[in-house]
Amino acid sequence: MELKKLPLELRINGELMQTFAYPHLTLLEVVREHFGLTGSKRSCDFGECGACTMLVDGVPHLSCITIARSVRGKEITTIEGLAWEGTLHPVQQAFVSLGGIQCGFCTPGFIMTAKALLDRNPEASEEEIRHALAGNLCRCTGYVKILDAVLSAAKEVQAAGAQAAVS
Amino acid sequence: MRLAKFEFAEPETLEDACAVLAARAEEAVMLGGGTDITINIKHRVVQPKLVIDVKNLRELQYIRETDEGVAIGAATTLFEMLGSPLVRERYPLVAEAARSVGAEHHQMMGTVAGNLCQNTRCRYYNQTHFWRKARPLCYKACGEQCYIANKPQVCYATYHGDTAPALMCCEALLTLRGPQGVRSIGVGELFARDGKAPFTLRRGELITEVLLPHAAAPANGWRGDYKKLRQRGSIDFPLLSVAVAARRDGGGKCAEARIALSAVTSYPLRVPKAEEALRGTALDDDAIAEASRRAASADRFIQTGFVSTKYKKHMIEVFVREALEAIRREAA
Numbered sequence: 001m002e003l004k005k006l007p008l009e010l011r012i013n014g015e016l017m018q019t020f021a022y023p024h025l026t027l028l029e030v031v032r033e034h035f036g037l038t039g040s041k042r043s044c045d046f047g048e049c050g051a052c053t054m055l056v057d058g059v060p061h062l063s064c065i066t067i068a069r070s071v072r073g074k075e076i077t078t079i080e081g082l083a084w085e086g087t088l089h090p091v092q093q094a095f096v097s098l099g100g101i102q103c104g105f106c107t108p109g110f111i112m113t114a115k116a117l118l119d120r121n122p123e124a125s126e127e128e129i130r131h132a133l134a135g136n137l138c139r140c141t142g143y144v145k146i147l148d149a150v151l152s153a154a155k156e157v158q159a160a161g162a163q164a165a166v167s
Numbered sequence: 168m169r170l171a172k173f174e175f176a177e178p179e180t181l182e183d184a185c186a187v188l189a190a191r192a193e194e195a196v197m198l199g200g201g202t203d204i205t206i207n208i209k210h211r212v213v214q215p216k217l218v219i220d221v222k223n224l225r226e227l228q229y230i231r232e233t234d235e236g237v238a239i240g241a242a243t244t245l246f247e248m249l250g251s252p253l254v255r256e257r258y259p260l261v262a263e264a265a266r267s268v269g270a271e272h273h274q275m276m277g278t279v280a281g282n283l284c285q286n287t288r289c290r291y292y293n294q295t296h297f298w299r300k301a302r303p304l305c306y307k308a309c310g311e312q313c314y315i316a317n318k319p320q321v322c323y324a325t326y327h328g329d330t331a332p333a334l335m336c337c338e339a340l341l342t343l344r345g346p347q348g349v350r351s352i353g354v355g356e357l358f359a360r361d362g363k364a365p366f367t368l369r370r371g372e373l374i375t376e377v378l379l380p381h382a383a384a385p386a387n388g389w390r391g392d393y394k395k396l397r398q399r400g401s402i403d404f405p406l407l408s409v410a411v412a413a414r415r416d417g418g419g420k421c422a423e424a425r426i427a428l429s430a431v432t433s434y435p436l437r438v439p440k441a442e443e444a445l446r447g448t449a450l451d452d453d454a455i456a457e458a459s460r461r462a463a464s465a466d467r468f469i470q471t472g473f474v475s476t477k478y479k480k481h482m483i484e485v486f487v488r489e490a491l492e493a494i495r496r497e498a499a
Contacts, residue, residue, distance in 0.1 A: 003173075003174065023174060023218075024170040024171065024172050024173050024208075024218075026205075029169075046168075047202055047205070047273070048402060059246075059275045060272050060275055061275070062202070062276065065206060065209075066276070067170075067175065069175050070175075070223065072177075113272070132271050134402060135269065135270025135272040135401065135402055136270075
């Protein structure tokens with residue numbers, strides 16, 4: 001079977017990016033290898049560990065098992081798209097401040113999942129956070145500091161929301 | 168691991184999707200959320216020439232109330248389904264089953280029809296190409312021998328769907344569309360009772376809608392419970408899943424009961440013998456004990472995963488009993 005590379009246009013972190021790619025490439029492969037955004041990690045590669053999590057229209061997707069062509073025309077957010085003008089996103093900052101990172105390989109996945117949860121529900125309870133993060137595996141931290149970081153980021157996001165409502 | 172090479176079809180309408188599928192049904196697979204098929208393509212156990220993207224068909228993404236019940240489009244994600252008040256409040260059993268699928272990522276990616284149509288699994292089949300190279304391919308992977316049963320030309324791969332037993336307890340209906348037109352079947356009829364070719368879908372047919380009938384809603388007296396056994400609480404396939412629903416009449420007697428099991432054999436199954444043991448009883452301890460005992464001996468199960476059949480049978484008994492006791496408490 002002779003397969004050709006086809007033009008592929010994806011909107012990643014608000015920017016329209018173009019490449020020529022085979023139709024069987026996963027979103028993770030295209031983002032890392034064609035666009036050079038290596039923040040999202042390839043870990044289990046079978047949709048079990050969550051290290052490759054990206055947001056597609058704000059919804060966490062395991063990019064290692066998402067076919068790149070199936071998300072054309074959607075807004076894709078990777079870990080590179082969170083910091084804004086040199087300021088870290090509250091979830092990123094909380095992970096740094098509270099030591100929610102050890103080797104750091106799973107961290108982009110955790111941060112993207114946590115960001116999606118807090119965008120959807122800034123008042124998420126500890127139980128809801130645990131449930132949302134269940135699909136992200138970390139082999140270093142034991143999860144306690146990660147949970148602390150997300151709880152702290154939730155407070156930050158709520159405070160920012162309250163301030164925005166007042167002003 | 169790279170995906171095996173394939174062509175990718177991006178139909179814009181359901182009609183286009185059906186036309187592409189009808190033309191090349193033998194070499195095509197449908198892509199819903201991709202949480203099952205993509206991994207099988209990576210493992211090279213499925214090697215389609217064509218992948219048809221049906222998840223992005225807007226026509227198949229809806230949850231709405233109709234005269235017959237609540238209709239759910241086939242490409243609706245599990246997360247959308249369990250978040251919908253129509254499903255959560257009227258069919259809590261189905262919402263609970265959907266909530267137990269994988270992790271939230273899988274629920275957000277996976278579709279309702281995709282979850283029903285996930286392939287059967289087995290410890291010799293769901294392995295990488297490299298791992299499987301150690302011996303000739305098993306029967307399901309187009310070889311000759313089943314290594315589970317040590318027999319040729321049979322397949323005992325187990326169906327691991329979470330939502331199927333809950334939908335069977337609601338007696339949900341599926342709308343199928345194919346070259347010969349549109350037809351409707353009960354969810355139980357979807358399963359062919361064969362590990363190698365688990366579904367009864369005809370050539371070129373796809374599921375377009377799942378209908379949860381009004382009759383199965385709590386407003387009509389139905390109460391249900393869903394239990395799942397898995398290795399890790401977070402992301403695993405079920406080692407066993409049990410859905411139980413019961414309806415009480417005005418006098419407090421059980422008018423009808425439904426018990427469905429998944430992850431025990433090549434198809435999800437109802438257990439009529441156990442259901443009969445409950446009819447006309449007040450769901451007392453004796454009736455519950457008898458029903459759970461009968462459920463545990465529903466069929467001759469064979470071990471395809473890492474858990475012994477003895478343990479599974481014990482857990483069927485425990486889960487059916489616990490579920491019925493929960494239903495009794497709720498109804499009281």
